[in-house]
Amino acid sequence: MTRYVLGVDVGSTHTDAVIVDESGNFINGAKTITTPDVTTGIITSMRLVLEKSMVDRDEVAAVSFGTTHIINAIVQRRRLGRVGVIRIGAPATRSVEPGLDWPEDLRKAVIAGYTIVRGGHEYTGEHIVELDRDGVVKALNAFREMGVDAVAVTSVFSIVNPEHELFVKERALETIPEIPIVLSYEIGSVGLLERENATILNAAVLKVMQRAITALENALHELGLGHAKMFFAQNDGTVATVEYIARYPIFTVVAPISNSIRGAYVLTRIPNAIVVDTGGTTSNIGVLRRGYPREALEIEISGVRTNIRSPDVIAVGLAGGSIVKVSEGDISVGPESVGYRLIEEGIAWGGNTITATDIALAKGIMMIEDPRCRPELVKSKIDSALVDKVYEKMVKMLEDAIDRVKTSPEPETVILVGGGSAMWPQKLVGAREVIRPEFAQYANAVGAATALIGASVEKAFSYEATPREKAIDMVVDEAKKRAVEAGADPSTLDVAEVEEIAMPYLPGNAVKIRVKVIGKLKL
């Protein structure tokens, strides 16, 4: 029996679904319009691809979702949970109270109350002061009375020593077993406010994720896929099981960005390249390193600073639906876009808005198999010299963006993916070669379907107190444990990355160690 994986990716304009076989070979794909509730679009795309591919539903072993449920809930402040916040750090840390710099509406929606209790650790792992155990219990009781949906706990230097956060969890299991607890040491890295923010946001979206999971589970049953295992794509280009993501939904917040970079690798098997993912509104340009998106920046989520890492990607408002404006010799392309209304408003479809797609059609670079699409309409409306000029400008914009992503002046392989990727030429300045693989329009969903299980753990040590080898082993062990929790087959675990970052200006060789472990899905 062949075992298939169904992958779904939610984009701003389209939701895509693909079916791949166990070796990652593309079987079939389908696209539909993304719906405001996200879930409806996902279900439609799954139904479409199942119908098109005609695979036996019993043979679909897993379904993997790259979804925007979480980011949408935060941005739209919709159905967010009320969170009780415990910070362990007094007498330090009181000069900046939790949520101080959050947008006011988000703070009001999310933070039910907070308390700063005595405790926390120094960078050496020693206590700053003794933990105020009574204060912890008092806070938990108060939160229960308030009826909070979840509790978020952040202790100073918990990534060096999580002792105090673990104490809160232990007490919470006794006093408020029905309320979920999120500990910061499992979420973030050094930087108390950013880690605390990510932890609070994770707590606030637990219910959103649970609701999405229930809806998707029901949909799978209706589609005859009730037996399939569910996975969710994570921010770093890996996936994790539904049980794991139910606890750490914040790890999916920028996952769709990573999916297309990972998908570009699966479709080409080129491990190192620049990936350009062109959709309807934006092109995301990212870095593929050893088969995974290179991670870089810590992101702000809807006005809240976090230390959630996103892939090293820059977004430019230049894609299939980008609106072209020409006035007195001045040409502009994007960032406004007609989005999915391209097939109504684009010139080639009889509309009145010049889009980037129209220009690429008139250039003869792009072909669209749609009887309603007539490139000659563009040619009759815009003279070819202008078409050339606009196209030249679009390509220059893309080349400049690629240049900003590259890490060396040497030319690199550029992989073009995404629904709008056919608009680009086969040669680009700065590119050694330009590759647009077959099924490029489905790269993101392919990425979701073919990703491996992954878990990253970051901890801080002083090499004087803990010898280097032992410290690294400890983090690797922890990351392996997390990867298995996330759904990896223990016999396939592989350490993908060990990163050591010295923490400057401290004695005792203080370092941060970050380890990423990957493994195959346990199906």
Next chain:
Amino acid sequence: MILSAHDIRDMALGAAILGAGGGGDPYIGMLMAIQAVEKGRKVELLDPDSADDSDFIVPVAMMGTPTVLIEKIPGGDEVIWVLRSIEKYYGREANYITQIEAGGVNSMIPIVAAAYTGKPLLNGDGMGRAFPELQMVTFHLIGVKATPMVLSDERGNSVVLDTIDNFWAERIARAITIKFGGSAYIAIYAMSGKDYKRGVVRYTPSVAMEIGRAIREAKRRGVNVFDAILDIVKGVILFRGKIIDVARFNLGGFARGEVTIEGFDDYRNSRMVVKFQNENLVAIRDGNVVATTPDIISILDIESAKPITTERLRYGLRVAVVGIPCDSKWRTEEGIRTVGPRYFGYDVDYVPIEVRIRGV
């Protein structure tokens, strides 16, 4: 003038640009000061000449490790303790509080102290930028003693320090800071109004505020933020590109590092290396030195012009490197000896940035 929340945000941002990569994270500094003026009293910023010769002026600051600060955020009381403690030691009340350096945190700590004690803040500092060591202060150049000084931690431990010179103050205070857990709050260079007016770098706080305001205005009007900044400080853009490597290492007991930036736009096919020790100290483009301490080298986000402190430098950031001339007090023989490139172990002569730029 009375400082508003807007003024404080502007000052934290501008001071972090003047901080040359040091002086602490502007995000935490700004939040501390905003919370303090919300809970405490209004803070008044006054001209340095408001101080009488016989007045008692106390600079307050935080010293220690930036990585510790972003995790073990101050309690907020430490700075009041150091102030009270130094007043007790001298047996007189401070008339004014002032900044010792520009920088995201150290421009804000005195505002916290002012908000909780009601004392006014003087419009000046002891550097016009940030530096890593306690003797690197313009007051040191005119012979003011750093000690007696007070250090406190968040628990309430305090140490009064009296040393034979300012170099010893640095060595001993550094050791105490480590014992405190990597960060300490200090009252230092307590001095007369007469000395203050002679040694101060004037108007650093209001220049910082002006920079922050210009950035805010430029964004609102959709014009180039860098033009707005450079106009105010007579600075230049030294480079634009993407950070491709950050190396941090220990050398001769000092934690140092360097950041490598791959150029784009007009800087394509070119590389810049900026060497730092807490602050950015030397900028080298394709093997040629283009700026050195004490001139200010700042690394800013290429879109927002937000300053990136050295502990936050990392792969993937797209940045502009700007160079800003330092205060003339540093361009003396004694100034260069105290904070010039050779003090930090770089085998380069100090040449003012305006001269270097002209030579390129």
